Amino acid sequence: MRARLSLPLLSLPLAGCADMQSALSPQGPQAERLAALFWAMTSASAAILVIVVVFIGLALFGPARLRETLSADAMVVAGGVIFPVVTLSALLIANFALFGRGAEARMGEEPIRVSVVGERWWWRVAYRLPDGGGFETANEVRVPVGRTIELTLTSADVIHSFWAPRLAGKLDMFPGRQTTLRFAADRAGVSRGQCAEYCGGAHAMMAFNVVAMAPADYAQWLRGQAAPAPAGDARARAGRDMFLSSGCGACHTIRGATAAAALGPDLTHVGGRLSIGGGVLPADRASIAAWIVDNQHIKPGNQMPAFDTLGADRVAAISAYLAGLR
Structure with missing residues (x-):
């Protein structure tokens, strides 16, 4: 029995050996x-x-x-x-x-510029397009392989620190001040990042992903992200109407719908992201439903209230709609 128990305990340090x-x-x-x-x-x-x-x-x-x-x-x-x-x-x-x-x-001359704002406890990521337009996403930075990326970093509230160890060193983010971080990705793949400066209660769950893509895939992703949210079928439109009538538009934006608030993350294409809640859960239907109802248990101290009185049918419709926004 002792030998059977010791093997899992000895394997625990290996959990920190993943290279992401x-x-x-x-x-x-x-x-x-x-x-x-x-x-x-x-x-x-x-x-x-x-x-x-x-x-x-x-x-x-x-x-x-x-x-x-x-x-x-x-x-x-x-x-x-x-x-x-x-x-x-x-x-x-x-x-x-x-x-x-x-x-x-050596990292190249003309960079791709992306703005990142640290907020309690998530990341607001903004892209500006050559035609003057732009869009926002959250907790995810997508970049093309082989191009220099210039991140403009700032904070909306307290001191944060942007750190993606596989791509660059960490750089602090201060309210009212901009700092600049340059890096490049040599190959396609996903790298995990984390806020490296203690910033309050949910600091440990303030993660993000950097997704390096082939240039052609990145260009296609940019075009898709710049477009408004798809209208979808009758079921999706019903979920959208429930999203709006439940008051979710008071905090979130969905381009193509009437939700245009900026207090929380932009959800226009949330279903196409790798995670929600600052890297806490995958961006699938079940996770979105769990987050809506019980986010304070999942990520204690986050700024979104729990909507545990909506009812199962309404939560299912809203989560299905959001998961379909790709």
């Missing part, structure tokens, strides 16, 4: 430089540790003449001053070489 949010599994040039710097500093630290342990051992247990030599003033200066200055200077030079002015130039 690992800085050690870089998917872009900036993250690759960060990983290279990490390994350089880790290797240097390990080598220094070995050297220090060896010298401590020699100083304690070595021959008397060697111990006398190690205790001389010259050795103290060499080990306590010269050696740290040389090693730290080498690491500083390596940092400048990896992240100097030339690093930005």
Whole structure:
């Protein structure tokens, strides 16, 4: 029995080995430089540790003449001053070489610009199109492979921090101030990100996805997102009417319907996203229904009230409508 119980317990640390949010599994040039710097500093630290342990051992247990030599003033200066200055200077030079002015130039010239606003406790993402139009999405940043992306980051309330470890380092977001983060994705795939600055009660559930797509797929996605929500069949229109009559339009926008509020996430194409609730649940019908009724249990402290008095039929109709908005 003890052996059967110990195996699951020993496997728990492996749960943190997935590479979807690992800085050690870089998917872009900036993250690759960060990983290279990490390994350089880790290797240097390990080598220094070995050297220090060896010298401590020699100083304690070595021959008397060697111990006398190690205790001389010259050795103290060499080990306590010269050696740290040389090693730290080498690491500083390596940092400048990896992240100097030339690093930005290697990522390309004309970036795709996306605006991200951190809010309690979700991410508002806005795209501006060449024709002057634009659209908003939430908790998801989609980018084309091979292009430099420039994120304009700010906060609507408290200090947040945008961190997608597989693509770039983290950057803080301040109310009333804009910061800029540049990165690029080398291959298609999904990278998970997280708010890296404690921002209140639901901070741990303030996640997002960065979806890198082939350029043709990205262009098609842009066109689809810029369009209004589909009208759908009679069942979908009934769900839309229940959405509006239940007061959901007081907080959310659905382009193509009469809902045009901006307090909460834009739901125009919510069914096509990977998740809802800031990365908490998949964006399917059952999860949307659960979120409507019991979101405070799912994500305690979030800014949306629980609509647990709507009735099962109304919740089913609204969730089916939202899941169909792709």
